[in-house]
Amino acid sequence: MRSSSTTPAQRLTHDGQRKIAPAFISAGEIAVAVHTSPNLVAIERLWLGDGSRERLHPTLSAHQFDPAFSRDGRFHAFCLSSTSPQLVLVIQDLVEKREHVFRPREARATARCPTFSHDGSRVAFSMSDVSGHQIASVNREGGDLRLLTNSPGLNISPAFSPDGRQIAFSSSRGGDFEIYLMDADGGQIRQLTHSPGLDTRPAWSRDGERIAFTSNRDGHYQIYVMNVDGSGTRRLGDQRGRLDYASWYPDGEHLLAVSEAGGKSDLYLFDVLL
Amino acid sequence: MLSVGTFTSRDCQGVSRRAFVRAACATPFAWPLSGATAKAAEAAPKARSVLLVWLGGGPSHVDLFDPKPKAPLEYRGPFATIATATPSIRFTELLPKLAARSDRFSLIRSNVNFDGGHRPAGSIALCGAVAGPAGYPPNFGSIVGRQRASAALPGFISMARGPIGDGDGPVLAFGGGAWGAGYDPFVVNCSEQGRVDAAELKLLDGLTPARLLDRQTVLRELDRARHALDEAPPQRWRELHERASALLGSGAAQSAFDLSREPDAVRDCYGHTSFGQSCLLARRLVEVGVPYVQVNWSQYVEVFYPFSDYGWDTHADNFGLLADWHGPLLDGVFSTLLDDLDERGLLKTTLVVCMGEFGRTPLINSIGSRDHWHQCYFSLWAGGGVQPGRVIGESDAHGEFPATEPVTPAMVGATMLELAGISSAQRAQLRVLEGAKVIDALI
Numbered sequence: 001m002r003s004s005s006t007t008p009a010q011r012l013t014h015d016g017q018r019k020i021a022p023a024f025i026s027a028g029e030i031a032v033a034v035h036t037s038p039n040l041v042a043i044e045r046l047w048l049g050d051g052s053r054e055r056l057h058p059t060l061s062a063h064q065f066d067p068a069f070s071r072d073g074r075f076h077a078f079c080l081s082s083t084s085p086q087l088v089l090v091i092q093d094l095v096e097k098r099e100h101v102f103r104p105r106e107a108r109a110t111a112r113c114p115t116f117s118h119d120g121s122r123v124a125f126s127m128s129d130v131s132g133h134q135i136a137s138v139n140r141e142g143g144d145l146r147l148l149t150n151s152p153g154l155n156i157s158p159a160f161s162p163d164g165r166q167i168a169f170s171s172s173r174g175g176d177f178e179i180y181l182m183d184a185d186g187g188q189i190r191q192l193t194h195s196p197g198l199d200t201r202p203a204w205s206r207d208g209e210r211i212a213f214t215s216n217r218d219g220h221y222q223i224y225v226m227n228v229d230g231s232g233t234r235r236l237g238d239q240r241g242r243l244d245y246a247s248w249y250p251d252g253e254h255l256l257a258v259s260e261a262g263g264k265s266d267l268y269l270f271d272v273l274l
Numbered sequence: 275m276l277s278v279g280t281f282t283s284r285d286c287q288g289v290s291r292r293a294f295v296r297a298a299c300a301t302p303f304a305w306p307l308s309g310a311t312a313k314a315a316e317a318a319p320k321a322r323s324v325l326l327v328w329l330g331g332g333p334s335h336v337d338l339f340d341p342k343p344k345a346p347l348e349y350r351g352p353f354a355t356i357a358t359a360t361p362s363i364r365f366t367e368l369l370p371k372l373a374a375r376s377d378r379f380s381l382i383r384s385n386v387n388f389d390g391g392h393r394p395a396g397s398i399a400l401c402g403a404v405a406g407p408a409g410y411p412p413n414f415g416s417i418v419g420r421q422r423a424s425a426a427l428p429g430f431i432s433m434a435r436g437p438i439g440d441g442d443g444p445v446l447a448f449g450g451g452a453w454g455a456g457y458d459p460f461v462v463n464c465s466e467q468g469r470v471d472a473a474e475l476k477l478l479d480g481l482t483p484a485r486l487l488d489r490q491t492v493l494r495e496l497d498r499a500r501h502a503l504d505e506a507p508p509q510r511w512r513e514l515h516e517r518a519s520a521l522l523g524s525g526a527a528q529s530a531f532d533l534s535r536e537p538d539a540v541r542d543c544y545g546h547t548s549f550g551q552s553c554l555l556a557r558r559l560v561e562v563g564v565p566y567v568q569v570n571w572s573q574y575v576e577v578f579y580p581f582s583d584y585g586w587d588t589h590a591d592n593f594g595l596l597a598d599w600h601g602p603l604l605d606g607v608f609s610t611l612l613d614d615l616d617e618r619g620l621l622k623t624t625l626v627v628c629m630g631e632f633g634r635t636p637l638i639n640s641i642g643s644r645d646h647w648h649q650c651y652f653s654l655w656a657g658g659g660v661q662p663g664r665v666i667g668e669s670d671a672h673g674e675f676p677a678t679e680p681v682t683p684a685m686v687g688a689t690m691l692e693l694a695g696i697s698s699a700q701r702a703q704l705r706v707l708e709g710a711k712v713i714d715a716l717i
Contacts, residue, residue: 062580133642172352263542
């Protein structure tokens with residue numbers, strides 16, 4: 001394993017507020033969950049052109065996490081805190097202005113990390129429910145729930161491949177968190193990483209050939225990139241402090257990530273020369 | 275910088291915004307009761323200050339400091355374990371920095387509490403006993419504050435956005451308890467930007483910082499407010515006036531609250547979160563001699579409720595939260611705090627304790643998370659007379675119960691007070707924690 005060569009990162013934000021799980025809306029817009037105050041995590045939209053920001057859901061006063069968008073930008077999913085520890089999955093049709101909510105059955109269960117299939121017809125997510133912590137999917141109306149994993153341990157952070165045929169995810173079924181790959185229907189599960197540390201949050205490149213992920217295998221959280229068969233793992237440069245939440249820029253040559261260098265949590269764009 | 279209401283006292287000259295000053299009467303400072311008791315407490319304590327890092331909500335002992343890698347999967351959880359600086363002791367992978375510093379602190383793995391609810395358990399953990407007919411006994415900080423308060427600073431400062439507790443209400447033993455509100459902590463809030471908001475000094479609308487520095491104005495305004503209060507004898511109010519005025523007028527006190535005086539590199543090391551900057555503020559407060567400082571991880575124990583602020587009550591998504599937020603933040607900030615205190619020579623004279631009200635169920639629940647567990651949990655102890663690098667007590671194979679003598683909240687309190695120079699005789703005189711054993715293995 002070696003470090004990939006990178007050019008200096010471009011810092012996109014400077015406020016230092018904690019940021020979680022950024023996602024591209026389009027080539028020029030990012031959505032990211034931000035700790036806007038001690039008791040509110042809100043999803044914000046950031047325009048790369050001028051750096052301006054605004055709340056994506058300004059009327060919501062509850063915590064919002066894990067923004068995701070369909071490839072055509074029409075559908076948006078995120079997780080929303082409820083009146084209990086429960087986190088529900090919200091799916092919005094931004095064109096028709098319709099909204100659907102999927103609520104896990106258990107009152108304290110959570111839906112996290114939604115990801116759209118290539119055609120936007122299905123939303124996979126991790127769900128802690130009566131069957132444990134599994135990967136599941138629903139249609140974009142929040143119905144037709146399908147359990148895609150059914151294993152011991154925790155199954156989290158699903159990411160649909162760009163062609164919609166596979167889902168990468170993280171699972172502790174083998175003892176600690178590793179990255180796995182499965183068919184979109186839950187079949188043919190293959191283990192991609194075999195590190196002693198925690199490997200999680202896989203993110204597909206747009207060409208479907210590489211997967212970026214977070215690992216603490218070198219002592220603290222850093223971002224790594226591997227080929228889709230698990231070979232050729234490289235660390236994204238040599239960053240000070242935690243580097244986490246990788247998301248590929250649509251051009252496939254840049255990675256967006258949250259860095260905590262200098263004790264401040266900000267978005268950076270890395271030029272990945274692999 | 276210290277903010278009183280909506281303004282900052284450092285820039286008080288010329289600040290024209292209105293202060294939101296409301297009665298501090300429900301939570302005045304904790305003062306020494308008499309010269310005699312204060313003198314008795316002067317017997318060279320090992321800990322000049324006590325700094326409690328309070329992890330409200332119940333951090334999972336199995337996923338942090340007491341991993342059980344040989345337990346079945348439904349107990350041990352998903353985290354790998356890592357070696358520490360203490361031979362044969364392992365933490366989970368979420369704590370690499372603290373693992374590298376395990377020779378700077380001691381770890382108790384056999385704490386127990388007597389209630390499984392946040393508010394009663396939090397009260398018991400902070401005062402050492404269950405409620406009696408007169409309510410809960412005073413918080414450990416109220417006792418230390420009463421015995422050890424200095425002339426210009428409160429004896430007990432607690433950092434939070436408001437009363438700590440859960441969605442149902444505050445922890446009842448957060449302050450003076452049966453001794454009355456006069457021994458409650460002086461509460462300040464420290465934001466992620468390091469802005470310090472002294473809510474206790476929001477006395478009366480219209481009272482500006484400049485006027486607060488005018489003692490006669492303070493006295494007059496507080497006298498007016500006093501009528502709205504209970505349990506406020508005139509003598510104590512005079513003391514409050516003097517302390518409030520001294521605090522605001524004292525350069526040393528104001529300086530302690532002013533985090534902008536810290537180099538950026540130090541502030542960056544603590545991290546720009548409320549918890550990180552609060553720990554930096556705590557270091558500054560013990561540096562100027564505040565006897566008891568409590569840093570609260572959050573105001574509320576809850577994580578995901580709409581009002582909540584990421585406490586440790588991880589009923590849902592325990593593992594994701596610990597890996598994502600709680601673990602790295604605790605690891606980074608507490609490591610920095612220990613380093614900073616050590617490098618400044620303050621660790622020798624500052625007792626640092628880190629704990630919550632209980633742990634979490636070793637058996638993973640049906641939704642892949644962990645619930646309350648008061649039968650066994652951990653606490654960390656450093657500095658102030660504590661022998662570092664020790665592990666006191668053991669839990670059983672699954673982390674469910676102590677395998678050795680349980681360490682009770684009363685023992686925690688007795689040990690804190692003993693190290694702070696409040697002897698068993700003084701505790702008996704004060705009628706607090708009478709007969710409670712000191713954890714000798716720590717000292």
